[in-house]
Amino acid sequence: MARPKVLVSLNEGPEAAIRLLSKECDIIAAPPSREAILERVPGVDAIYWCCKVKLDAEIIKAAGPGLRAVSTMSAGYDHIDVRLLKEMGIPFGNTASQLTDAVADTAVSLVLAVTRRLKEGHRTVERGQWDAGLLGIDIAGSTVGIVGLGGIGQTFAKRIKAFNVGRILYTGHSPKPEAAALGAEFVPFDKLVEQSDVIVVACPLNAETRGMFNAEVFKKMKPTSVVVNVGRGECIDQDALVDALRKKEIFGAGLDVMVPEPLPKDHPLITLDNCVLYPHIGSATVGTRAAMAAGAAENILCALKGQPMPSPV
Numbered sequence: 001m002a003r004p005k006v007l008v009s010l011n012e013g014p015e016a017a018i019r020l021l022s023k024e025c026d027i028i029a030a031p032p033s034r035e036a037i038l039e040r041v042p043g044v045d046a047i048y049w050c051c052k053v054k055l056d057a058e059i060i061k062a063a064g065p066g067l068r069a070v071s072t073m074s075a076g077y078d079h080i081d082v083r084l085l086k087e088m089g090i091p092f093g094n095t096a097s098q099l100t101d102a103v104a105d106t107a108v109s110l111v112l113a114v115t116r117r118l119k120e121g122h123r124t125v126e127r128g129q130w131d132a133g134l135l136g137i138d139i140a141g142s143t144v145g146i147v148g149l150g151g152i153g154q155t156f157a158k159r160i161k162a163f164n165v166g167r168i169l170y171t172g173h174s175p176k177p178e179a180a181a182l183g184a185e186f187v188p189f190d191k192l193v194e195q196s197d198v199i200v201v202a203c204p205l206n207a208e209t210r211g212m213f214n215a216e217v218f219k220k221m222k223p224t225s226v227v228v229n230v231g232r233g234e235c236i237d238q239d240a241l242v243d244a245l246r247k248k249e250i251f252g253a254g255l256d257v258m259v260p261e262p263l264p265k266d267h268p269l270i271t272l273d274n275c276v277l278y279p280h281i282g283s284a285t286v287g288t289r290a291a292m293a294a295g296a297a298e299n300i301l302c303a304l305k306g307q308p309m310p311s312p313v
């Protein structure tokens with residue numbers, strides 16, 4: 001029987017995935033460009049997605065009727081037409097569980113960086129100055145609000161509890177059973193925004209969460225509060241954030257995700273002392289990326305054998 005063909009969109013080198021997949025499948029590698037992918041995708045049995053290109057109807061249809069599995073090496077799938085895949089009955093999986101620790105660590109580091117003004121401190125030392133009076137915000141005793149108590153939100157909550165925070169609030173669709181063990185209290189979005197000292201956005205991007213942090217929301221936040229985003233840049237209205245940071249309506253922001261990515265070199269967020277920016281490195285550790293690569297490959301190998309994906313969406 002012919003070996004199944006898997007299109008692998010190559011971005012950050014999913015070597016572990018290629019090793020696993022190539023035991024049972026032929027790999028069709030494509031650089032992360034729409035043109036290259038469209039040229040190489042016709043006739044494949046599966047698609048392994050590891051790039052920011054939108055996996056939309058054009059690419060899915062170009063694959064042809066043999067397409068039997070799609071897997072993304074990411075937790076988020078706002079760049080993929082999941083509705084169409086479902087309609088077509090094509091199994092789709094992600095790597096939801098593999099990156100929770102790494103992304104939660106990233107969120108903690110952003111919280112610390114912003115509350116303790118690390119960007120300003122670093123810049124001060126670089127300029128040959130020494131400002132030991134850079135007073136930050138205490139985390140101990142603070143109210144921490146988590147938007148989206150999924151795997152990442154829960155893992156972040158466990159870590160931040162160790163900083164002796166006062167309360168943990170969370171918001172989302174509905175209360176989560178896991179919240180009790182974390183001592184986290186389910187509240188409406190507005191209450192979370194008004195009462196939190198530290199807000200962490202750890203939710204997926206969808207119609208409800210797009211632009212949920214807008215000018216009106218920043219005005220409701222405490223002037224001493226910080227917002228950290230490890231979800232998707234589009235959850236925050238970035239122009240409104242720039243405005244809020246400039247006017248000191250909030251204390252600071254820490255972003256691992258932004259719009260666009262990469263952020264242009266002259267973007268105002270870069271100049272602001274009270275905004276710490278990471279180049280979307282939430283899951284970027286050797287171990288996490290290897291686990292994600294293997295997990296996304298397993299999704300495909302299982303689906304090609306007619307078995308359930310380990311991480312179906």
Ligand SMILES: O=CC(=O)O
Pocket residue numbers: 073074075076077099282283
């Ligand atoms: O942002 C990273 C991911 O969705 O995996």
